[in-house]
Amino acid sequence: MKVTYNWLKDFVDITVSAQKIAGLLTMAGLEVVYLEERHGDWIFDIEITPNRPDLLSVIGIAREVAAITGKRFRLPRSIYKQRNNKNSSRRLSEQLKISIQDKTGCLLYIARVIKGVNVGDSPYWLRRRLEMLGLRSVNNVVDVTNYILLESGQPLHAFDLGRLQGDSIVVRRAINGEEIITLDGQRRSLDDQILIIADDRKPIAIAGIMGGEGSEVNAATRDILLESAIFNPITIRRASRTLGLSSESSSRFERGVDVQGVDFYSMRAVNLIRDIAGGRLILSKNTTKPRLQKKKIILHLGQLKRMLGADYGLAQTERILGSLSFSIKRHGNNLEVVVPSFRSDIKREVDLIEEVARISGYENIPVRLPRIVPQGVQEEVSFWDKKRVVRNILISQGINEAITYSLLSRDLINKFGYSESQLVLVDNPLTNQQEILRPSIIPALVSRIEYNLNQQQKDIRLFEIGDIFRRDYSESQQEKTSLALVYCGIDINPLYIKGTLELILKRVGVKEFEFTLCNDSHSPYLQKDFSLSLIVNNRILARLGVIKPEILEGLDIKNYIFAAELDLNYLFIEINNAQKQYIPIPIYPEVRRDISIVLKKNILFGEIVKGIVKGRIPYLIEIGLKDCYSGRQIPFGYKGLTLFCIYRADDHTLTAQEIETAHQKVLDILKTAFSAQQR
Amino acid sequence: MSNFDFENLNNQIEQDFAAASTSEQLEALRIKYLGRKGIVAGLTSRIVALPVEQRPEFGRRINRIKQKISSLLAESQQRLGALSSGGAIKKAIEDVDMTLPGITQALGHCHLITQTIEEICGIFVRLGFVVVEGPEIESEYNNFTALNIPLEHPSRDVFDTFYLKPFHIKTVVAKRGKNQRLQNQASRLLLRSHTSPVQIRVMRSRKPPLAVVVPGKVYRPDAVDASHSFMFHQIEGFMVDYNIAFSDLKGILELFAKSIFGEAIKMRFRPHFFPFTEPSAEVDISCILCKGKRGISGRRIGGNRCPVCHGKGWLEILGSGMIHPNVFKQVGYSAGRYSGFAFGMGVERIAMLKHGINDIRIFFENDLRFLRQF
Structure with missing residues (x-):
């Protein structure tokens, strides 16, 4: 909403500078977005919050200025003076019928007929005031309606009476397919949700939004019908949205117009038209004014103190509310406050408390610190902390955290093999890039790898923690928290990602887990035979492996990418169960022996370890892989492995003989069960 | 030889x-x-x-x-x-050239958004707040109705929202006629447009005293440009007890702002409107670049405008207020029993101000050269 300094001065004595007023308004909740000097006047552009339709007017803002500067608000005599010529005869009155067919859509309608106007250019002062606020001058009659709209917030519309058909004004819903050419020259097709003003034949205006071209006031107009009304905010809002058309008028009706002003400002406009364009008011006609209930609210001074944390005396409170046109009666330490009709936002005590705080200044509310009572730690509370634990493990491994969009294009999701029936879809995406809630974090992370490869980055390892969405999780839940990892680099193979998962589990204290070859289709982007499931307590915690080459080709990525996705909700349950127990530090030394063997390539390391563990070798506490190679020394179809074995006893130092015996058993198993040759 | x-x-x-x-x-x-x-x-x-x-x-x-x-x-x-x-x-x-660059293990980096959330939440946790998260798919009730944002109200415009395509048939028998449309709307699922619905979730499941911070993703159908994103992060905070007042809100937020932006900054609480708080305030800090010296409140300064505050001298950092009685009513707290405050801020905005970032899209590009800077 724009206002000028001089226009405000019509209604309140301002003795301070425009800059000072701008600062005060901002601090009273009417944020002045900018202040501009023009023609020796100042233009304020003020952001009006949606709860204050009364501030979409010069008068509304003047009231605020009066309250915050301690001056009186006044309606000048020229406006206040009502010059209602009561010469409209019964015969004339019968010439115009007002028929409200949609009574919920139109709450009040006042029509005034002025005959014999001289339509022409507006006087300079009127043109300039409109132009200062960004409105184009049309002609003196239309300019007056716009002027009153800006001044009072009451939208008005003037029809060329001579161009209306018949003798009725009908307020009704449009018939589907009915059309009107609006003042902006657009032909608009209407439907039965849209409220219109019609004459006997056709729509002459879209109610509360814009008039029709056919009844426009122009130089040839002699007689006018001036409409002042209240339309249902929801009706106007819907129509405005449907038509994609909003105006100064619709933006006010949508938020609510003051019932008390409809007649008053209509008459004010008539007076101004007669002053500027001449003519005689020959008829005033209105529907029944809706009954107004006086809103009475009791303000308890104790509650004021409780909410704001400061004492406001009775007198100060009274003065502030009085300056905002509330009427007040004292009842002991409480105030009975009657709310003026234009303050539709004031509904309860707390709204009055805000008025007191606002006008006396938030800066005058003292600062204090509350006493915070410690709250018990609950499951939901520790979730964030557990995520932090996982993040810290990952960054310690040189992996960087990414945050990608959770809304993705169908195109990308399809490439990764998800079927439509699993997906959660957005009903109103802005573009097709935001149609689908991610069923997995992997597709977006892979696209981030693609991006970084294009930026000549090498060794790209990313992780992301966030929610993923599937229709099929359960009836009531479509959302889970997931950890995703993607690795891409020259010296990286899928075992790196496996190692990271192992590290997380060991670090958080989950000891029992196993990897099995994954053969489900839950992660449709993983290459079969190169993917694993990580199983904890007979339930799949994570899936990992190699992204299918055809997906990468489709994205024009020339490197392998390894990926893992882990169910964090499940991991956190396991963390809760995991409690690290102290294991005594060994007293007796351990002995390490390496074995280098050659065996058939297709024998899996995991099988070898299982085989040796099954052999229950005495004193063997750990067996692991030191090296794995295939080279010129190794025959085709074979591989070389170097294993290490660690032996230790809890109760004595092992003798050479004991170690030899145990180690020989390991060698025997390798030879007999796996046909391995020692190198 | x-x-x-x-x-x-x-x-x-x-x-x-x-x-x-x-x-x-x-x-x-x-x-x-x-x-x-x-x-x-x-x-x-x-x-x-x-x-x-x-x-x-x-x-x-x-x-x-x-x-x-x-x-x-x-x-x-x-x-x-x-x-x-x-x-x-x-x-x-003895052969080491001590002027050679240092040698280190490569560490990964948490995303700047995570780091900013950690920093902000950390301040509140030290004050005794707890961190709670909530789902990103929300009911229309939690996101709007319970927060005193009625259907068909202009204030919903501010919170333009992504709705989900319905995907299972409601077994609830809907009322016939005119109410049906409203009923269906009220049960629609959406992507939360703010973190405030977590207020409703926490208050419904627990009784005061409460002091909670909620970090999380939120979604609004905004066209993407340097300052808009259809997905961003918010941190919501609220405190409810018998006698929490506006002055407590001021105290807590002043402590917060000074922890994040330094002792020297100035702060102001400006009246504003939010449906779920009354009284409501927007909180500004003095511009971190020009220190508020290159602007008078609300005045457009020609020519030499500060690129951060655009000559206003102030930067809006969060919205706040006293929790509206209607919100307490919706979560089943008896009228007048408790009072409390709530506030919410954009994480990207705070990070951008603090680190001199001028394009919100950089957060989601995930360029390694960006990630490794923080």
Whole structure:
């Protein structure tokens, strides 16, 4: 909403500078977005919050200025003076019928007929005031309606009476397919949700939004019908949205117009038209004014103190509310406050408390610190902390955290093999890039790898923690928290990602887990035979492996990418169960022996370890892989492995003989069960 | 060829090692004799030129020389090392150029958004707040209705929202007629447009005293540009107890803003409107670049405008207020029993202000060169 300094001065004595007023308004909740000097006047552009339709007017803002500067608000005599010529005869009155067919859509309608106007250019002062606020001058009659709209917030519309058909004004819903050419020259097709003003034949205006071209006031107009009304905010809002058309008028009706002003400002406009364009008011006609209930609210001074944390005396409170046109009666330490009709936002005590705080200044509310009572730690509370634990493990491994969009294009999701029936879809995406809630974090992370490869980055390892969405999780839940990892680099193979998962589990204290070859289709982007499931307590915690080459080709990525996705909700349950127990530090030394063997390539390391563990070798506490190679020394179809074995006893130092015996058993198993040759 | 004077070489070696008095000199000797182009290597290469029968003897002599050098080298090293204590350690580091760049293990980086959330939540956690998260798919009730944002109200415009396509048939028998449309709307699912619905979730499941911060993703159908994103992060905070007042809100937020932006900043609470708080306030801090000196409140300063605050002198950082009685009513707290405050802020905005980032899209590009800066 724009206002000028001089226009405000019509209604309140301002003795301070425009800059000072701008600062005060901002601090009273009417944020002045900018202040501009023009023609020796100042233009304020003020952001009006949606709860204050009364501030979409010069008068509304003047009231605020009066309250915050301690001056009186006044309606000048020229406006206040009502010059209602009561010469409209019964015969004339019968010439115009007002028929409200949609009574919920139109709450009040006042029509005034002025005959014999001289339509022409507006006087300079009127043109300039409109132009200062960004409105184009049309002609003196239309300019007056716009002027009153800006001044009072009451939208008005003037029809060329001579161009209306018949003798009725009908307020009704449009018939589907009915059309009107609006003042902006657009032909608009209407439907039965849209409220219109019609004459006997056709729509002459879209109610509360814009008039029709056919009844426009122009130089040839002699007689006018001036409409002042209240339309249902929801009706106007819907129509405005449907038509994609909003105006100064619709933006006010949508938020609510003051019932008390409809007649008053209509008459004010008539007076101004007669002053500027001449003519005689020959008829005033209105529907029944809706009954107004006086809103009475009791303000308890104790509650004021409780909410704001400061004492406001009775007198100060009274003065502030009085300056905002509330009427007040004292009842002991409480105030009975009657709310003026234009303050539709004031509904309860707390709204009055805000008025007191606002006008006396938030800066005058003292600062204090509350006493915070410690709250018990609950499951939901520790979730964030557990995520932090996982993040810290990952960054310690040189992996960087990414945050990608959770809304993705169908195109990308399809490439990764998800079927439509699993997906959660957005009903109103802005573009097709935001149609689908991610069923997995992997597709977006892979696209981030693609991006970084294009930026000549090498060794790209990313992780992301966030929610993923599937229709099929359960009836009531479509959302889970997931950890995703993607690795891409020259010296990286899928075992790196496996190692990271192992590290997380060991670090958080989950000891029992196993990897099995994954053969489900839950992660449709993983290459079969190169993917694993990580199983904890007979339930799949994570899936990992190699992204299918055809997906990468489709994205024009020339490197392998390894990926893992882990169910964090499940991991956190396991963390809760995991409690690290102290294991005594060994007293007796351990002995390490390496074995280098050659065996058939297709024998899996995991099988070898299982085989040796099954052999229950005495004193063997750990067996692991030191090296794995295939080279010129190794025959085709074979591989070389170097294993290490660690032996230790809890109760004595092992003798050479004991170690030899145990180690020989390991060698025997390798030879007999796996046909391995020692190198 | 075969009659190479091994004796002479032997003497020469002994003299050389006796004369060596520094480890540099010893190293030079090692290179002279045992280096890749050293004397021993030279001799060895001559073996092939000899008649076959002479080769073994020649080889044996070279080996003896090699052993001699090795033992002299070890002996001299010991001798020199004994001159100063810790000589062996010194030896190991004496070739290090201390002006070379440091060597380190590569660490990963948490995303700047995570770091900012950690920093902000950390401040509140130290004050006694707890961190709670909530789902991103929300009911229309939690996102709007319970927060005193009625259907068909202009204030919903501010919270433009992504709705989900319905995907399972409601078994609830909907009321017939006019109410049906409203009913269906009220049960629609959406992507939360703010973190405030978590207020509703927490208050419904627990009784005060409450002091909670909620970080999380939120979604609004905004066209993407340098300052808008359809997905961003918010942190919501609220406190509810018997006598929480606006002055407590001021105290807590002042402490917060000074922790994040430094003791020197100025703050102001500006009245504003939010449906779920009353009274409501927007909180501004003095511009972190121009310190508020290049602007008068609300005034457009021509020409030399501050690029951060655009000449306003102030930066809006969060919205706040006293929790609206209707919100308490919706969560089943009895009228007038409790009071509380709530606030919410954009994480990207705070991070952008703090680190001088001028394009919100950089957060979601995930360029390694960006991620590694923080």
